[in-house]
Amino acid sequence: MKLKLSLLWLIVIQISFAQQRTCGMEQKMQQIMNDPIARQQYLQQQAQFEVELQKMATLSRNSNAVNNVQTIRIPVAVHYPSAGAVTESVKTCLRALAQNQINILNADYNATNADIVNFTENDASFYPGISVGNLGVQFELATENHPAGTGLTNGQVAVTFGTDFLSGADSDPTWAGYMNMVVRNEGSSILGYSPLGGSPASGHTVVINRFAFGSGSGCAGFVPAAPFNLGRTLTHELGHFFNLDHTFNNGTCSTNTNCNTQGDRVCDTPEVASESYECPEVGTVGSCSFEQFALTMNYMDYVDDACMYMFTLGQENRMRAYYNAIVSQFSTTALSNNEVLDNNFKIYPNPSKGSFTIEFKELTNSYAVEVYDITGKVIYDNNFELTSSLVQTINLENTGSGVYFVNIKTDNGLLITKKIVME
Known part of the structure; x- marks a missing residue:
C-alpha cells in the first residue's frame, strides 16, 4: 500500500510540475561555465556585447539613429532528431509546424501579436514609463546554400528529420551560422532551454520540448499542449539566446540600486524576487521596490503562454546590442534573395x-x-x-x-x- 501511495504521489507531483513553466537556461549556463574553453568564449562574447550596449546607449539619445535601424533578417534551421522514420506527410506537417512557430516569433518580436493590445489599451496604466519593445526582426527558414551532407538542396527549407543534433547534443558545427532550433523529448519537467547569450558560430541551439513547440493541432508526436500551446516557450528561450535574463531574482531582492548591474540588468523591467506562474491578474503582484507592480506579462517571466505578451524597450535595446555583437556569426548566404x-x-x-x-x-x-x-x-x-x-x-x-x-x-x-x- 505504501508503495502504491508513493507512486501515486510521484505521478501527482510530475503532473502538477509539468503545468508550471520551467526553463533549463541556468543549468545550461552551469555547463558552459564549468568548461574552460566554452567559458572563455562566452566571456569574450559578453565583452563584445558590453561594447555594443554602450553604443546603443548613445544611439538612444539620437531618436533618428534608432528609428533608421534596418530590419534584421535571421536564417533559421529547425531540427526534429526523433522524426527520421516518419512518413512524408508527417514531414510536410512538421515543416508547416516549424513555419507556424516562426510566424509566432515574428509577431512576438515585432510587437504585432494580437494580445499586445492588452498593454496598449489597458495594462499600461499599471506601469508608468514602460514602453513596448519591438526588435524589428524577421526570422526566416533558410532556403539556400545548406551545409554539405545534409541532403538539402537550394529551395528546400532548412528543416531536418533525424539527421542532426543526435544524442542530446546542444550544438553542431555543421549548422554554424544558423539560428538553430531543436525540437525533442526533454521529459515532462523542462519546456526548453538556451544559453544566456548564444553563439551561431558554434552552432548553438535553442532546445524546445516537443509539446511546447508551435500552436494548433500539431503533428504526430509533436502536439502543443495547454497551457504552453501558443508558441511562447520559444519566444522566452530565444530571449535568453539574445542575452535576456529572467525578470526575477530567484527568491531575493538586490541591495544594489543600480538597475544596469543588478537583476536582469534591464532598467524598465521592475525588479522582482520570484517568478510568477499561471495567469495572475495585472497589478496584483508586487515588485522589490513596493512602488511598482511585477511585469508578469513579460515574455521572460514564467506565466502561461496566454498571459505573456510583451518585451520592453529596454529588453529590445539589450537584444539588439547582442545581435550587433554576433551579427558576423550568422550566414549571409542561407536566405533567399x-x-x-x-x-x-x-x-x-x-x-x-x-x-x-x-x-x-x-x-x-x-x-x-x-x-x-x-x-x-x-x-x-x-x-x-x-x-x-x-x-x-x-x-x-x-x-x-x-x-x-x-x-x-x-x-x-x-x-x-x-x-x-x-x-
Whole structure:
C-alpha cells in the first residue's frame, strides 16, 4: 500500500510540475561555465556585447539613429532528431509546424501579436514609463546554400528529420551560422532551454520540448499542449539566446540600486524576487521596490503562454546590442534573395478587397499557398498539384481588414513570404 501511495504521489507531483513553466537556461549556463574553453568564449562574447550596449546607449539619445535601424533578417534551421522514420506527410506537417512557430516569433518580436493590445489599451496604466519593445526582426527558414551532407538542396527549407543534433547534443558545427532550433523529448519537467547569450558560430541551439513547440493541432508526436500551446516557450528561450535574463531574482531582492548591474540588468523591467506562474491578474503582484507592480506579462517571466505578451524597450535595446555583437556569426548566404524570387511571380492587387491573384512567370507543377495573420494564425492553406496554369486566384472575401502574410511554398518548403493588406 505504501508503495502504491508513493507512486501515486510521484505521478501527482510530475503532473502538477509539468503545468508550471520551467526553463533549463541556468543549468545550461552551469555547463558552459564549468568548461574552460566554452567559458572563455562566452566571456569574450559578453565583452563584445558590453561594447555594443554602450553604443546603443548613445544611439538612444539620437531618436533618428534608432528609428533608421534596418530590419534584421535571421536564417533559421529547425531540427526534429526523433522524426527520421516518419512518413512524408508527417514531414510536410512538421515543416508547416516549424513555419507556424516562426510566424509566432515574428509577431512576438515585432510587437504585432494580437494580445499586445492588452498593454496598449489597458495594462499600461499599471506601469508608468514602460514602453513596448519591438526588435524589428524577421526570422526566416533558410532556403539556400545548406551545409554539405545534409541532403538539402537550394529551395528546400532548412528543416531536418533525424539527421542532426543526435544524442542530446546542444550544438553542431555543421549548422554554424544558423539560428538553430531543436525540437525533442526533454521529459515532462523542462519546456526548453538556451544559453544566456548564444553563439551561431558554434552552432548553438535553442532546445524546445516537443509539446511546447508551435500552436494548433500539431503533428504526430509533436502536439502543443495547454497551457504552453501558443508558441511562447520559444519566444522566452530565444530571449535568453539574445542575452535576456529572467525578470526575477530567484527568491531575493538586490541591495544594489543600480538597475544596469543588478537583476536582469534591464532598467524598465521592475525588479522582482520570484517568478510568477499561471495567469495572475495585472497589478496584483508586487515588485522589490513596493512602488511598482511585477511585469508578469513579460515574455521572460514564467506565466502561461496566454498571459505573456510583451518585451520592453529596454529588453529590445539589450537584444539588439547582442545581435550587433554576433551579427558576423550568422550566414549571409542561407536566405533567399527576394529580388530574384520576386521576378518569378507577382501578387496583385495589393492592397486587396478580399481576393488576390498569384501570377507565375514560369509553370510550377506543384506548390502551396499559406496565408497567416499578424498573430501567426493560418487563415488559408491550400496545395495546388500538377497545375498547368500560370495564375491562381485566392479568395479571402470573408477575412477582416488588416495586414497578412502570404507564403508560397514548393513541395519541399517555403520559397518566399509576401505581405498583403486587406481593406
